[in-house]
Amino acid sequence: MKEHFSYDQRLGISIPNLEMEWAHNSEETQEAILFHWEKIRGSIPDRIAELENTINQKQAQLSNENNFKKSCDLNSEIAELASIINDLWLWYRANQIMADKMHQ
Template identity: 55%
Template sequence: MNYFVLNERLGIELPALEREWEGYSETERANIVEQWELIRGSIPDRIFGFEKLINHKQSLLYEEENFERSCALNSDIAELASRINDLHIWYRLNQEIGVRRHD
């Protein structure tokens, strides 16, 4: 069974659990946590990739003289920053799961 589904916006798989955490067996929980830790390990690289895109768009913005194009670049930068924020939230989620796992 697959407990995760690809989130295209963030470029990673996110949990798609059908039951409460306690509704899974110990083995299932261990498998879910193990798979999540692998996914979680890829988050810093995703953040780095989005940061590179932001830096590129900021350099384009610095040179841009067309107001409408500047607005579009600002919007793109804001969306990328939002993705980074969401990835930080998902990255911290593992800390909560790890604590629950040991209770």
């Protein structure tokens, strides 16, 4: 599946890397890709929960932080984690659209 997926370091998951037209893949390959993606997609809520836990920890640090620069750094880190969560939800939801199109 390495030719159909690439690991996204920022998101912490592999994402589809479909360079070939979907219809040009054999039915067996299409099914394998969908099955692999479903396994990845199933892990997205757990990944989001990990990131939310990290955000909560950083927010707790932020509430006790008196150093302005450190507060700014924590805010930036929280914003980046929230952005990653948003992107993960987009990938999670995109699967339904992608799967519907692939099955047509």
